[in-house]
Amino acid sequence: MNSLRSWLFEHREVQTYAFVGVAVTAASLEYLGLSRILAAIAGRLRIKLLGALALWNNKFDDATVSQIFIYPVKSLKAVSIENVRIDAKGLVGDRRYMLVAPRQPPMIGTFGPNDATHQFMTQRQVPLLATIRAIVSAKDGSLTLSSPLVQESVTIQPMKERVSGKKLRARIWDDITEVTDLGHQAGKFLSRVVSQDKDAPPLADKMRLVVMNKDDRFTDERYTPRSALSWTGAAPKVSLTDGFPVLIVSEASLDELNKRLGEKGKKPIPMSRFRPNIVVKGTKPFEEDTWRVISIDGLIFHIVKGCPRCKQSCTDQETGRVFEEPLETLSEFRALGGVKENVYFAQNAIAQGTGGSISVGSRICVLERGDPIWDVK
Numbered sequence: 001m002n003s004l005r006s007w008l009f010e011h012r013e014v015q016t017y018a019f020v021g022v023a024v025t026a027a028s029l030e031y032l033g034l035s036r037i038l039a040a041i042a043g044r045l046r047i048k049l050l051g052a053l054a055l056w057n058n059k060f061d062d063a064t065v066s067q068i069f070i071y072p073v074k075s076l077k078a079v080s081i082e083n084v085r086i087d088a089k090g091l092v093g094d095r096r097y098m099l100v101a102p103r104q105p106p107m108i109g110t111f112g113p114n115d116a117t118h119q120f121m122t123q124r125q126v127p128l129l130a131t132i133r134a135i136v137s138a139k140d141g142s143l144t145l146s147s148p149l150v151q152e153s154v155t156i157q158p159m160k161e162r163v164s165g166k167k168l169r170a171r172i173w174d175d176i177t178e179v180t181d182l183g184h185q186a187g188k189f190l191s192r193v194v195s196q197d198k199d200a201p202p203l204a205d206k207m208r209l210v211v212m213n214k215d216d217r218f219t220d221e222r223y224t225p226r227s228a229l230s231w232t233g234a235a236p237k238v239s240l241t242d243g244f245p246v247l248i249v250s251e252a253s254l255d256e257l258n259k260r261l262g263e264k265g266k267k268p269i270p271m272s273r274f275r276p277n278i279v280v281k282g283t284k285p286f287e288e289d290t291w292r293v294i295s296i297d298g299l300i301f302h303i304v305k306g307c308p309r310c311k312q313s314c315t316d317q318e319t320g321r322v323f324e325e326p327l328e329t330l331s332e333f334r335a336l337g338g339v340k341e342n343v344y345f346a347q348n349a350i351a352q353g354t355g356g357s358i359s360v361g362s363r364i365c366v367l368e369r370g371d372p373i374w375d376v377k
């Protein structure tokens with residue numbers, strides 16, 4: 001029996017053959033609009049079988065979770081935690097709030113009913129946002145903002161503020177989503193930080209703290225595998241992250257980058273620069289590039305594409321100061337995709353299933369590997 005288990009796990013093409021019938025049926029029923037649903041069902045069943053076989057064989061890799069981070073407010077400081085629950089939008093408590101600033105009104109006329117009136121703001125525009133810590137109280141859900149640049153912290157009650165708060169339409173990259181302004185108290189605190197950033201863009205001093213209202217953001221279809229869709233073929237939801245729910249990286253990848261920095265006589269950089277959610281240890285450098293599906297404590301994560309790094313990775317997450325590294329060195333060996341300007345560090349992922357949790361120390365099982373996926377032109 002043990003030999004059969006091992007054979008099934010190693011010869012995974014058997015699983016593919018088992019679902020050929022479903023795939024053929026999906027293709028033949030495309031005109032009925034059922035192919036997407038059938039492909040999702042086939043993909044999910046295949047991944048479930050992979051997971052079951054891995055557990056049956058006690059087939060774990062050497063990798064384990066070494067750190068977990070959430071970012072209660074998008075682009076503010078990371079919060080390190082020992083364990084976290086997973087919900088439909090990723091890690092519970094991760095980037096459910098964000099900062100926005102008013103957009104310049106049209107030259108002629110006013111904003112239309114579907115236009116974004118506000119634009120999301122990050123450390124890309126205001127590096128000093130890195131100095132702000134946001135803590136959500138487990139007791140009453142209150143949100144406290146603090147920064148060494150401002151003498152007093154501010155605490156708000158989001159549930160109370162969102163009842164009377166003004167509804168805004170905010171742009172996040174190509175998405176427009178409805179959010180609620182959480183009040184003047186938070187806005188004044190943010191203004192006091194932004195006013196100290198001499199390079200802040202126009203209207204940034206009118207920044208507001210907002211909370212997401214609707215589940216109307218979804219992962220990019222170009223990179224979302226069919227096996228990551230719901231049983232009904234729906235794309236995974238996204239909170240206020242840039243594009244995908246989870247970011248995973250290995251300690252070994254950072255070690256390799258820091259080795260190259262050291263060879264240039266430059267100082268090492270901390271993992272905080274890359275703002276991951278899940279950090280793993282026990283891998284080779286950039287081994288996570290080849291992961292396609294992994295299991296952590298029985299929860300499935302689809303690794304969908306590499307994360308292109310922007311100048312935010314050059315911002316010190318304690319002081320808000322901006323440097324040239326790590327983009328300069330990453331460009332020497334991590335410019336790998338079809339978009340010439342992009343350099344990659346860490347992998348975007350989609351969590352499948354809700355209600356479970358992962359912890360520091362959790363073992364990782366790589367269920368499927370494949371070629372790295374980068375941004376398409």
